Amino acid sequence: MPEDKILPLDKMFHPKSIAVVGASSSTKEIGWVKRLLDFGYKGEIYPINPKVKEIQGLKAYATICDVPAPIDYAILNVPARSTLQALRDCVAKGVKFVHCYTAGFGEDGSEEGKRLESEMTKMISGRRTRLLGPNCMGIYCPESGMTFSEDFPKAEGRIAVVSQSGAEASRLVLLCRDVNLYFSKVISYGNAADLDAPDFLEYLAQDKQTDIIALYVEGVKNGSTFMSAVRKCRAKKPVIILRAGTTENGARAALYHTASVTWSQETWKGVFKQTGAIPALTTDETADIIQGLTRIRKIFGQRVAIIGRGGGIGVVATDICERAGLKVPPFSQETQAKLREIKPDAGAGLRNPVEPKMGMEGATEFYLRGLPIIDADSETDIILIQMAVDIYGGGDADLRQTLTESAYALCAAADSIKKPVAVAIFTGGRPETVLAAAAARDILTKAGIAVFSGVESAARAIARIPITKS
Amino acid sequence: MPEDKILPLDKMFHPKSIAVVGASSSTKEIGWVKRLLDFGYKGEIYPINPKVKEIQGLKAYATICDVPAPIDYAILNVPARSTLQALRDCVAKGVKFVHCYTAGFGEDGSEEGKRLESEMTKMISGRRTRLLGPNCMGIYCPESGMTFSEDFPKAEGRIAVVSQSGAEASRLVLLCRDVNLYFSKVISYGNAADLDAPDFLEYLAQDKQTDIIALYVEGVKNGSTFMSAVRKCRAKKPVIILRAGTTENGARAALYHTASVTWSQETWKGVFKQTGAIPALTTDETADIIQGLTRIRKIFGQRVAIIGRGGGIGVVATDICERAGLKVPPFSQETQAKLREIKPDAGAGLRNPVEPKMGMEGATEFYLRGLPIIDADSETDIILIQMAVDIYGGGDADLRQTLTESAYALCAAADSIKKPVAVAIFTGGRPETVLAAAAARDILTKAGIAVFSGVESAARAIARIPITKS
Numbered sequence: 001m002p003e004d005k006i007l008p009l010d011k012m013f014h015p016k017s018i019a020v021v022g023a024s025s026s027t028k029e030i031g032w033v034k035r036l037l038d039f040g041y042k043g044e045i046y047p048i049n050p051k052v053k054e055i056q057g058l059k060a061y062a063t064i065c066d067v068p069a070p071i072d073y074a075i076l077n078v079p080a081r082s083t084l085q086a087l088r089d090c091v092a093k094g095v096k097f098v099h100c101y102t103a104g105f106g107e108d109g110s111e112e113g114k115r116l117e118s119e120m121t122k123m124i125s126g127r128r129t130r131l132l133g134p135n136c137m138g139i140y141c142p143e144s145g146m147t148f149s150e151d152f153p154k155a156e157g158r159i160a161v162v163s164q165s166g167a168e169a170s171r172l173v174l175l176c177r178d179v180n181l182y183f184s185k186v187i188s189y190g191n192a193a194d195l196d197a198p199d200f201l202e203y204l205a206q207d208k209q210t211d212i213i214a215l216y217v218e219g220v221k222n223g224s225t226f227m228s229a230v231r232k233c234r235a236k237k238p239v240i241i242l243r244a245g246t247t248e249n250g251a252r253a254a255l256y257h258t259a260s261v262t263w264s265q266e267t268w269k270g271v272f273k274q275t276g277a278i279p280a281l282t283t284d285e286t287a288d289i290i291q292g293l294t295r296i297r298k299i300f301g302q303r304v305a306i307i308g309r310g311g312g313i314g315v316v317a318t319d320i321c322e323r324a325g326l327k328v329p330p331f332s333q334e335t336q337a338k339l340r341e342i343k344p345d346a347g348a349g350l351r352n353p354v355e356p357k358m359g360m361e362g363a364t365e366f367y368l369r370g371l372p373i374i375d376a377d378s379e380t381d382i383i384l385i386q387m388a389v390d391i392y393g394g395g396d397a398d399l400r401q402t403l404t405e406s407a408y409a410l411c412a413a414a415d416s417i418k419k420p421v422a423v424a425i426f427t428g429g430r431p432e433t434v435l436a437a438a439a440a441r442d443i444l445t446k447a448g449i450a451v452f453s454g455v456e457s458a459a460r461a462i463a464r465i466p467i468t469k470s
Numbered sequence: 471m472p473e474d475k476i477l478p479l480d481k482m483f484h485p486k487s488i489a490v491v492g493a494s495s496s497t498k499e500i501g502w503v504k505r506l507l508d509f510g511y512k513g514e515i516y517p518i519n520p521k522v523k524e525i526q527g528l529k530a531y532a533t534i535c536d537v538p539a540p541i542d543y544a545i546l547n548v549p550a551r552s553t554l555q556a557l558r559d560c561v562a563k564g565v566k567f568v569h570c571y572t573a574g575f576g577e578d579g580s581e582e583g584k585r586l587e588s589e590m591t592k593m594i595s596g597r598r599t600r601l602l603g604p605n606c607m608g609i610y611c612p613e614s615g616m617t618f619s620e621d622f623p624k625a626e627g628r629i630a631v632v633s634q635s636g637a638e639a640s641r642l643v644l645l646c647r648d649v650n651l652y653f654s655k656v657i658s659y660g661n662a663a664d665l666d667a668p669d670f671l672e673y674l675a676q677d678k679q680t681d682i683i684a685l686y687v688e689g690v691k692n693g694s695t696f697m698s699a700v701r702k703c704r705a706k707k708p709v710i711i712l713r714a715g716t717t718e719n720g721a722r723a724a725l726y727h728t729a730s731v732t733w734s735q736e737t738w739k740g741v742f743k744q745t746g747a748i749p750a751l752t753t754d755e756t757a758d759i760i761q762g763l764t765r766i767r768k769i770f771g772q773r774v775a776i777i778g779r780g781g782g783i784g785v786v787a788t789d790i791c792e793r794a795g796l797k798v799p800p801f802s803q804e805t806q807a808k809l810r811e812i813k814p815d816a817g818a819g820l821r822n823p824v825e826p827k828m829g830m831e832g833a834t835e836f837y838l839r840g841l842p843i844i845d846a847d848s849e850t851d852i853i854l855i856q857m858a859v860d861i862y863g864g865g866d867a868d869l870r871q872t873l874t875e876s877a878y879a880l881c882a883a884a885d886s887i888k889k890p891v892a893v894a895i896f897t898g899g900r901p902e903t904v905l906a907a908a909a910a911r912d913i914l915t916k917a918g919i920a921v922f923s924g925v926e927s928a929a930r931a932i933a934r935i936p937i938t939k940s
Contacts, residue, residue: 150863151863163782165781165782165783166782167779167781167782167783167858167861168781168783168786169782171783171860171861174860174861174898174900175898175899177900178898178899178900179899216782218782218785244785244786244789245785245789246789247793248792249792249797249798249799249800249822250785250786250788250789250792252788252800252821253780253784253788253798253821253823254785257780257781257784257785281789281790282786282790282926283783283786310723311635311636311637311638311727312633312635312636312639312688312727313635313637313641313753314723314727315635315688315714315715315723315724316638316714316720316752318715318722318723319715319716319717319720319751320752323717327719328719328723329719330719330722351722351723351726352719352723353723390641390644391621391637391640391641393619393620393621428641428648429648429649429908429911429923430644431904431905434901434904434905435904435905438899438901438904441899453899454754456752
C-alpha cells in the first residue's frame with residue numbers, strides 16, 4: 001500500500017517541491033519564496049511569475065505547467081480574479097496540494113466572491129488535487145522547513161494546531177514559544193472550501209510527531225463528520241477547541257472572516273460533553289491549557305496547595321482557584337505541625353495557602369525544606385507556587401539574582417518530589433520586573449515546569465487537565 | 471468647631487508627629503523611621519527604643535511617655551505580647567492614632583491572640599485614642615509623606631484605597647503606578663479591632679483629594695453601618711469593592727488572615743444591588759476598573775467599535791466583549807461606505823471589527839483618517855483599539871519606533887474626537903515586545919488614554935463604567 005493511502009495528507013506537510021504562483025519579485029518585502037528559503041525548506045522551490053526570469057536566485061516560470069518536474073504543493077498568491085485560472089493549471093499539472101492564500105471569496109460578502117469559491121470547489125471535485133483555503137496562511141511545519149511567518153521558531157515540538165485563522169494560529173505559536181513550547185504541524189485553513197478540520201484531525205490522530213491538538217474553529221460544515229473526527233482524536237490524544245463566533249456579533253464577524261456559520265455556546269456544550277474535547281475561549285487560555293497538558297501531565301485530583309504570598313493575596317488566590325472548580329483545603333494536622341517546625345514565624349500561613357518567610361529569599365529556602373513536607377501531605381494533589389514579584393521590594397539587580405536563584409532552587413526541589421508543580425509569576429507592567437521574571441520563567445520552563453502569568457491563568461489551565469484515576 | 475470634629479480622621483493622614491514604638495536600630499534593614507525619612511515625611515519623628523540613644527540621627531526615647539511633645543500618630547512595632555503595655559502608654563500619652571503593625575492577634579487562631587485583641591479594644595474604649603489594626607501596614611499618603619513601602623510613588627493622585635490586606639493594597643498601588651495612576655490615601659487596616667471600613671469611607675466621602683474609592687474587604691462587622699457608609703460614598707463618587715473570601719476555602723483563608731467572617735457571593739450580590747458599588751474579584755480587575763473610571767469617564771452606551779486586528783483575532787475580541795455584556799454591532803452603512811473610501815483592500819474589516827492595513831504602519835495611518843469616521847458612526851459608543859503587538863512581524867528597533875509613532879498618532883487622533891477611546895495592548899511574554907509596548911503604553915497613559923493588557927481586561931473594565939444618560 002503506498003504511503004499516500006496510509007496518511008494521505010503527508011505530502012502537504014512534507015512536499016518535495018513547492019511552486020509559488022504569483023511569486024513576488026520585490027526585494028523589499030519578504031515573499032513566500034524568500035520566507036521558505038530563509039526558514040530552511042530543503043525541497044525544490046519553483047517561483048511562477050511571467051514578468052521576471054529569476055526570483056531569489058531561482059529560475060522563474062511563466063505558468064506552473066511550464067515547470068519541468070512534478071509539484072507536490074502550490075501556493076496561490078494571485079488576485080482573487082486570477083485564482084480560477086491558476087487552480088485550473090495546478091489541476092492540469094497534477095499538483096497534489098494547492099494552498100490558496102488569496103482572500104476575497106465566500107467571506108467577502110459579495111455574490112462574486114461566493115461564486116468564485118464554489119467554482120474552485122467544483123474544479124477539484126473528483127480530481128487528485130486537494131485545496132487548502134482559500135483565505136488562509138497554510139502550513140507551518142518546522143521539520144520540513146515550511147512556514148507562513150519568519151517569526152516562528154525553527155525548533156520542533158509535539159503540539160499541532162488546526163486553525164481557521166492565521167492570526168490566531170500565529171498568536172498561539174508565539175505565546176507557546178514564550179514558554180519554550182514548540183509545534184509539530186500548524187494548519188491555517190481559512191474558508192475550508194475543500195480540506196476541512198476533520199481531514200486534518202484524521203491525519204493528526206495518527207501522527208506520531210503530535211501529542212496534543214489545538215483547534216481554532218469558527219464554523220463546522222458537517223457536524224457529525226466533525227464530531228466523529230474529534231472523538232477519534234480524543235481516543236488517542238487531548239484535543240482543545242477554541243470556538244469563536246459564539247456570541248451574536250462574534251457570529252457576524254466570523255461570517256465575514258471565513259464565511260462560516262458558527263454554532264451557539266449551547267451546541268458547543270453538547271460537543272464537549274460528547275467528545276471529551278477540552279473547551280477554551282481565548283488564545284491565552286488555549287496556550288495555558290497546552291502548557292498544563294504538556295508539563296503538569298498526571299494529576300490524581302484537583303486539591304491545590306498554594307505556596308507563596310499568604311495574606312490577602314493568598315485569600316484572593318484561593319478564591320480564584322475555587323471559582324475555577326479547584327479546591328484549596330487545609331493541610332493535614334501532621335503537615336501543619338511539620339511546617340511549624342521549619343517556619344516558626346507568628347501569623348498565618350501554615351494551613352494553605354502557606355506563606356514562606358517574607359521576601360523571595362524566604363521562598364527559596366522554603367522550596368528546599370517545605371516542598372517535601374507538602375509533597376507528603378494527604379489533603380492536596382498539586383502544588384501551585386505563587387511568585388508575586390510585582391510587590392517584591394528591593395533593587396532590580398537584587399530581584400533578578402534572587403529570582404534566578406529561586407528558580408534554580410525550585411527546579412531542584414520539584415525534581416525530587418512526586419506531586420506536580422505549577423508556577424504563577426505575576427509581574428505587573430514594570431519593564432524591569434518583567435525582564436527579571438522572564439529570566440526565571442525561562443529557567444523553569446526549560447526544566448519542564450509549567451509557568452503561568454498569574455493565578456487566574458494557572459487555575460483555569462489546571463482545572464482543564466483530565467484527572468488520572470489512581 | 472475644631473477641625474477634628476469636621477474630619478476626625480484627618481490627623482491620621484496628616485500627623486504633625488509620629489512615634490515609632492520598637493524602632494529598629496538595625497542599619498541593614500529599612501525600618502519605619504528610615505522609611506518615613508526617605509519618603510519625605512516632614513513632621514517630627516520620635517523613635518522609641520530603650521536600648522539605644524539615637525536612631526537614624528534622631529534621639530531615641532525609652533518609652534513614648536518620655537517624649538516631651540504631643541504625638542499625633544504612633545506605630546507599634548513590638549512583639550504581640552508587648553503591645554498591651556505599648557498601647558497603654560499611648561493612651562496615657564494622649565496619642566490620637568495608634569497603628570498596630572504587629573500581627574499575632576485574632577487572626578492567629580489561638581485563644582491568647584483573641585484575648586490580646588479584645589484587651590486592646592477595651593483599653594481604648596471611651597478614650598481619645600483610636601486604633602488602626604492590629605496586623606496591618608497602616609497609611610500611605612504621598613501628600614504628607616507617609617508610606618508603608620519604599621517602592622510606592624511619591625506622586626499624588628486622586629484614588630483612595632481602603633484595604634484589610636497590606637499586600638493587596640501594595641499590588642493595587644503598583645499596578646496603577648505602571649499605568650501612571652496615583653493615589654490620595656491608602657489605608658491598610660487589618661483586623662479592624664477599632665477603626666473599620668465605615669470610618670474610612672465616611673472620611674473619604676468628604677475628602678476633596680479623592681475621586682474614586684477602592685475597597686478590599688474580607689469581613690464586615692456591622693452590615694448596616696457598612697452599607698450605609700458605602701451608600702453615602704456612592705452618592706458622591708464611585709466605590710469599587712474587591713470582596714475576598716467568598717468561596718469555601720477563601721473564607722477559611724480570610725479567617726486566618728484577618729480573623730474576618732466573610733460574606734457569601736449571594737450576600738455581596740445584594741450589597742452591590744443596594745449600594746451601587748462596583749464589584750471586582752481580583753486586584754488586576756480592580757486596577758482596570760480604576761483606570762476605566764479615571765480615563766474613559768463618560769460613556770453613553772455600551773456599543774463598542776473595535777479597531778485593529780480583524781480576522782480570527784477580531785472574532786475572538788468580539789466574543790470577549792459580548793460575553794462581558796458589551797455589544798459590537800455593525801457600523802452604519804454610511805460609516806462602512808466612508809471606510810471603504812480610505813481602505814480599498816480586499817477582505818473583511820470594514821464592518822466592525824475594522825482591520826487597518828496589515829502591520830502597525832497601517833494602524834498609524836488609520837488612527838488619523840479612520841478614527842474621525844468611526845467617531846461619527848451612529849451605531850457605536852466607545853472605540854476600543856487593539857494593538858496585537860505579540861504577532862507583529864519585523865525587527866525590534868522597528869517595532870519600538872513604529873509603536874511609538876503609532877502611540878503619538880493615536881494621542882493626536884483621540885484628542886480631536888468626541889467618543890471615548892480605550893487601548894488594549896497584548897504583548898505575550900517576549901521581553902523585547904514587552905519593552906516596546908511599555909514605551910507606547912507610557913505615551914498613551916500620560917496623554918490620559920486608558921491602556922489595558924488585553925481585550926479581556928479592557929472589556930471587563932468598560933462593562934463596569936456607569937452609563938451617563940445623554
